[in-house]
Amino acid sequence: MNHARTSDKAIIFLVLLAVLMAGCSPANDPAATTADLQSDPQPDLADLPPGALTVYSGRSESLVGPILQAFSQVSGIETGVRWGSTSELAVTLLEEGELSPADVFFAQDPGGLGAVAEQLAPLPSSILDLVDRRFRDPAGRWVGISGRARVVVYNTEALTEADLPDSLEGFTDPAWRGRIGWAPTNASFQTMVTAMRAAWGEAATRQWLEAMQANQPVVYDGNTPIVAAVGAGEIEVGLVNHYYLYRFLDEEGAGFAARNYFLPDGGPGSLVMVAGAGVLQSSANKEAAFELIEYLLSAEAQAYFAEQTKEYPLAAGVEPAADLIPLAELNAIDMPLTSLADLEGTVILLRQTGVLP
Amino acid sequence: MAELGPLEAAGGLAAPGGFRLPRLSAQRIVLLWLPAAAVTAAVVLPVVYLVLRASEAGPATWDLLSRPQTARILGNSVGLAASVTAASWLLGASLALLTVRTDLPFRRFFAIAAALPLAVPSYVGAYLLAAALGPRGLLQEALEPVLGVTRLPSIYGFPGAFLALTLLSYPYVLLPVRAALQRMDPALEESARSLGHNTWGVLRRVTLPHLVPALLAGGLLVALYSLRDFGAVSLLRFTTFTRAIYIQYQSAFDRSSAAALSLVLVALTVVLLAMELRARHGEVRYASTGIGGKTAQVIRLGHWRWLALAYCLALVGVALVLPTGVLAYWLLRALQAGPELPTLLEATGHSLLASALAALATVVAALPIVILSVRYPSDRSRWLDRLAHIGFALPGVVVALALVFFGLRGAPWLYQTLPMLVLAYLVLFLPQATASLRSSLIQIPRQLEESGRSLGRQPLAVFHRVTLPLLRPGLMASAALVFLTTMKELQATLLLGPLGFRTLSTEIWSAVSEAFFAEAAGPALVLILTCSIPMAYFILRDQP
Numbered sequence: 001m002n003h004a005r006t007s008d009k010a011i012i013f014l015v016l017l018a019v020l021m022a023g024c025s026p027a028n029d030p031a032a033t034t035a036d037l038q039s040d041p042q043p044d045l046a047d048l049p050p051g052a053l054t055v056y057s058g059r060s061e062s063l064v065g066p067i068l069q070a071f072s073q074v075s076g077i078e079t080g081v082r083w084g085s086t087s088e089l090a091v092t093l094l095e096e097g098e099l100s101p102a103d104v105f106f107a108q109d110p111g112g113l114g115a116v117a118e119q120l121a122p123l124p125s126s127i128l129d130l131v132d133r134r135f136r137d138p139a140g141r142w143v144g145i146s147g148r149a150r151v152v153v154y155n156t157e158a159l160t161e162a163d164l165p166d167s168l169e170g171f172t173d174p175a176w177r178g179r180i181g182w183a184p185t186n187a188s189f190q191t192m193v194t195a196m197r198a199a200w201g202e203a204a205t206r207q208w209l210e211a212m213q214a215n216q217p218v219v220y221d222g223n224t225p226i227v228a229a230v231g232a233g234e235i236e237v238g239l240v241n242h243y244y245l246y247r248f249l250d251e252e253g254a255g256f257a258a259r260n261y262f263l264p265d266g267g268p269g270s271l272v273m274v275a276g277a278g279v280l281q282s283s284a285n286k287e288a289a290f291e292l293i294e295y296l297l298s299a300e301a302q303a304y305f306a307e308q309t310k311e312y313p314l315a316a317g318v319e320p321a322a323d324l325i326p327l328a329e330l331n332a333i334d335m336p337l338t339s340l341a342d343l344e345g346t347v348i349l350l351r352q353t354g355v356l357p
Numbered sequence: 358m359a360e361l362g363p364l365e366a367a368g369g370l371a372a373p374g375g376f377r378l379p380r381l382s383a384q385r386i387v388l389l390w391l392p393a394a395a396v397t398a399a400v401v402l403p404v405v406y407l408v409l410r411a412s413e414a415g416p417a418t419w420d421l422l423s424r425p426q427t428a429r430i431l432g433n434s435v436g437l438a439a440s441v442t443a444a445s446w447l448l449g450a451s452l453a454l455l456t457v458r459t460d461l462p463f464r465r466f467f468a469i470a471a472a473l474p475l476a477v478p479s480y481v482g483a484y485l486l487a488a489a490l491g492p493r494g495l496l497q498e499a500l501e502p503v504l505g506v507t508r509l510p511s512i513y514g515f516p517g518a519f520l521a522l523t524l525l526s527y528p529y530v531l532l533p534v535r536a537a538l539q540r541m542d543p544a545l546e547e548s549a550r551s552l553g554h555n556t557w558g559v560l561r562r563v564t565l566p567h568l569v570p571a572l573l574a575g576g577l578l579v580a581l582y583s584l585r586d587f588g589a590v591s592l593l594r595f596t597t598f599t600r601a602i603y604i605q606y607q608s609a610f611d612r613s614s615a616a617a618l619s620l621v622l623v624a625l626t627v628v629l630l631a632m633e634l635r636a637r638h639g640e641v642r643y644a645s646t647g648i649g650g651k652t653a654q655v656i657r658l659g660h661w662r663w664l665a666l667a668y669c670l671a672l673v674g675v676a677l678v679l680p681t682g683v684l685a686y687w688l689l690r691a692l693q694a695g696p697e698l699p700t701l702l703e704a705t706g707h708s709l710l711a712s713a714l715a716a717l718a719t720v721v722a723a724l725p726i727v728i729l730s731v732r733y734p735s736d737r738s739r740w741l742d743r744l745a746h747i748g749f750a751l752p753g754v755v756v757a758l759a760l761v762f763f764g765l766r767g768a769p770w771l772y773q774t775l776p777m778l779v780l781a782y783l784v785l786f787l788p789q790a791t792a793s794l795r796s797s798l799i800q801i802p803r804q805l806e807e808s809g810r811s812l813g814r815q816p817l818a819v820f821h822r823v824t825l826p827l828l829r830p831g832l833m834a835s836a837a838l839v840f841l842t843t844m845k846e847l848q849a850t851l852l853l854g855p856l857g858f859r860t861l862s863t864e865i866w867s868a869v870s871e872a873f874f875a876e877a878a879g880p881a882l883v884l885i886l887t888c889s890i891p892m893a894y895f896i897l898r899d900q901p
Contacts, residue, residue: 054856060867060870060871061867062867062868062871062873062876063871080856080857081856081857082773082851082852082856082857083851083863083867084851084852085607085870087606087607087608087610088606088754088848088851088852089852090610091606091610091612091754091758092757092758092761092852094610094612095612095758095761095762095765096761096765099765099766099769101772101773111610112610115610185591185603185604185607185608187607187608190608218513219594220594221591221592221594222870224870224871225487225592228488229491229493232491232493232494233493234491234492234493247871247873251690251873251874251875343608343609344609347608347609350608356604356608357426357430357596357600357601357604
C-alpha cells in the first residue's frame with residue numbers, strides 16, 4: 001500500500017501548493033510593487049465590500065484591465081470584473097435577469113448591449129451628452145466608449161494601395177476570387193452588413209453578398225486571425241476593424257507585411273462602430289456605476305483608448321493616435337444607431353445567401 | 358457488460374454473480390442509490406434547462422432546424438466524431454502497446470509525452486496547428502529557402518479539424534488502454550502462448566479482446582469530445598453542430614434556437630451511448646489480481662524498433678513538440694517585455710486549486726454510480742451510468758448557462774463561488790471519471806469481496822479493506838484525467854468562477870483572443886508543465 005499512500009500525499013501536496021500559490025496573488029504579495037497591482041485588490045473568493053462595483057466585461061483584460069484599475073485608484077471604488085466574450089456575457093445577463101450581480105456591462109459591440117437593453121437603466125443626460133448622438137443608444141440606455149472603423153487590411157508584399165478598389169463593391173470583381181478573407185460570425189462584420197442594408201437597400205446588399213460568395217472568400221473566426229493570415233500572405237485582403245493591426249505591428253515589428261487601407265469612397269465599408277457600456281437596472285449601486293462610465297469618457301481614459309488600444313476616442317475632445325485618419329476625414333457613413341438595430345434581419349439574410357451556415 | 362440472469366445474480370454461482378448485498382438494503386439505498394441519484398440529477402440539469410428554453414422557441418427555430426443545411430451540419434459532426442474516434446483508437450492503442458509491452462527505446466518518456474496533448478486547450482492547439490502548418494505557416498517558412506515551397510495545401514475545413522481533434526484527444530484512449538494492459542493478468546497470455554499461439558496470435562486472440570472495455574470507454578470520450586468541441590472547429594473553420602449552436606448565441610443571442618439545436622446534440626449522445634452499451638455485450642471480463650503478480654512478457658521488436666521509434670517521435674513531434682515549440686518561440690519574444698510573474702503565479706494557484714477540488718469531487722461523485730452499474734447491474738443502474746455522460750457532449754457554454762439559470766435561482770448564496778464552479782466541472786467531466794473507474798472495477802474479482810463478506814465483515818468494511826485498495830490506481834487515474842481537463846476548461850470558468858478568479862486557461866484565452874500571443878505563451882507553457890508533473894508521476898509509478 002505504500003504506493004497508494006504516496007499518491008494520496010501527492011494530491012494533498014498539490015492542493016496545498018495551490019492554496020499557497022493562490023495566497024501569493026498580487027493582492028497580498030508585498031513584492032508586487034507596481035502601482036496598478038497595489039490598487040487592484042483582486043477579490044478572490046471573498047465577496048466584494050459594499051459599494052464595490054461588479055463589471056461584466058466583454059472587452060478583454062489585456063485591453064481594458066489597466067483603465068478599470070485606474071478607475072478604482074482614482075475613485076476609491078473597488079471594482080471586480082468578470083471577463084468573457086460579449087455574446088456569452090450578454091446571454092448570461094439574460095439568464096440572470098433581475099437577480100444579476102452585475103452593475104455595469106462593458107461590451108465589445110452594440111449588438112451585445114442591444115440584446116440586454118431591456119435590463120439597462122437610463123443613463124443621466126450629463127453622461128449621454130458627452131458623446132455624439134451617432135455613438136449612443138437612441139433610448140439613452142448605453143453610450144459608446146471608444147470607436148473602431150471598418151477597414152480593408154492588405155498584404156504589402158502582394159499589393160499596393162493602388163491595386164485596391166475605392167469601395168466595397170470593387171471586391172465583387174472576379175479578379176478577387178480566393179484572395180479575400182472575412183469573418184461572418186463576427187459582430188462588427190454583421191453590423192457592417194446591417195449598415196449596407198440601411199444604406200443600399202435589401203436587394204443590393206443581397207446582390208453584394210452573393211457576388212462576394214461567388215468570389216469564394218476565406219472564412220475566419222474573427223478579426224485577429226484575418227490580420228494574421230493577411231500578414232502571413234495566406235490571403236491578400238481582409239475585411240476587419242482597424243485596430244487589430246497595431247497589435248501585430250507591436251509584436252512583430254514594422255516588417256509585419258500588412259497595413260490598413262481606408263476605403264476612399266467610405267460608405268458601409270468605413271462604418272465607425274462603438275464599444276460601449278450600460279448600467280444594469282437591477283444594480284443596487286447605480287451611482288458608482290454612473291461614475292465608472294463617466295470616468296471611461298474622461299480625458300484621461302479617452303487618451304488611454306487613443307494611445308493604448310489605438311481606437312477612436314469619442315469624448316472630451318481627445319485626438320486619435322497620430323497614425324489614424326481623424327474621424328472627420330474618414331468619410332464614414334453617417335448612420336443613426338436605430339438603423340443598425342436590425343441584427344436579426346441581417347442574420348437571416350446572411351443565412352439565406354449561405355454566408356452563415 | 359455481461360448480462361446476469363436473476364439466478365446467477367442471486368448468488369451461488371461462481372464467477373460473475375457471486376457476492377451481493379441483501380436485496381436493496383437500507384445501507385445500499387443510503388450509500389449508493391441516493392448519492393448516485395443526486396449526482397445524476399445534477400448532471401441532467403443542463404438537459405432540463407435546454408428543454409425549458411427550447412419550449413419557448415418560435416417558428417423561426419423550427420425553420421432553422423428543418424433546413425437541409427442543418428442535416429448537413431449534423432452529418433459534419435457525426436463524420437468528424439467517427440473519424441476522430443477511429444484515428445484515436447489506432448494512435449492510442451498502438452502507443453499503449455508500444456509503451457507498455459515492447460522494448461521500444463525511451464518508452465517511459467514516450468508514455469508521458471504522448472499523454473500530454475490532453476493538457477493543451479483545443480483553441481490553443483488549433484491555433485498553433487494553423488500557425489505551424491497553415492498554407493503560409495512556420496513549416497512553409499522553413500521549407501521556402503530549402504525547397505522553394507511558397508504555399509502549403511490548406512489545412513482548413515475537415516482535414517485541420519480532424520487532425521487537431523485527433524492529436525488533442527487520442528490520450529483519452531491511450532490512458533485507459535495503458536491501464537488495462539498493466540492490470541491484465543500475464544497468466545492469460547502465457548497460457549495462450551503455451552497453447553502454441555505466436556506473438557501476433559496472442560495479441561489478437563487474448564490481448565485485444567481484453568482491451569475492448571478500455572477502447573470503448575476511451576472511444577466514447579473521444580467521440581463526445583469531438584461533438585462538443587468549439588475552439589478547434591471554429592479556428593480551423595469546419596462547421597459542426599456545436600459551432601452552429603455558438604453562432605446562435607453569438608449572432609442572434611437566441612437562447613431558444615441554441616437550446617433546440619443543443620437538444621439535437623443530446624439526442625445524438627443518447628444514440629452514441631446506446632451504441633456503446635450494445636457493443637459492451639461482447640465485452641470480455643477477466644478478473645485479475647494483478648497486484649504483486651508476474652510482469653507480462655516484453656515483445657521484442659527487433660529491427661522494427663526503429664520504425665516504432667520513428668512513429669512515436671513523429672507523433673510526439675506533431676502533438677507536443679510542435680505546439681510547445683511555437684509557444685516557446687512566442688515566450689522568447691515576450692521575455693523582452695518582462696513576464697508578469699505575480700499574475701502568472703496567481704493564475705497557476707487558482708488552476709491547481711480548482712482542478713484538484715474538481716478531481717476530488719468528481720471521483721467521489723462517480724464512485725456510487727460505478728459501483729451500482731458494475732456490482733448491481735440492472736436497467737436502472739445502467740441508465741444512471743449512461744445519464745452521467747449526457748453533460749460531456751454539450752458545449753461548455755450550454756452547461757454553464759444551465760448552471761447560471763438554476764444556480765442563481767436555486768442556490769443564490771453559492772452563485773459564482775468556487776463550490777458552484779466545482780459543481781460545473783463535475784457536471785462536465787463526470788463521464789471521464791466513471792469511464793476509467795468502471796474499467797478498473799470490472800477487473801477486480803468479486804470473489805475477493807465475497808471472501809471478505811464470508812469472514813463476517815460488513816459490506817462497508819469490505820469495501821474499505823478490499824475494494825478500495827485495489828481500486829486505488831483506477832481512482833487516481835480518473836482523478837488525473839479530470840484534473841487535466843479541468844485545467845484547460847474555459848467557458849464555465851469564465852461564467853461561473855468567483856469574480857476576478859483568473860486561471861491559466863482564462864489568461865491564455867484573454868491573451869489569444871486579442872492577438873497578444875507573447876502573453877499567452879507563459880501561461881500555456883505553465884499549463885502543459887503543471888499537467889506533466891502528475892502525469893509523469895503516475896506513469897513512472899506504474900511502470901518502474
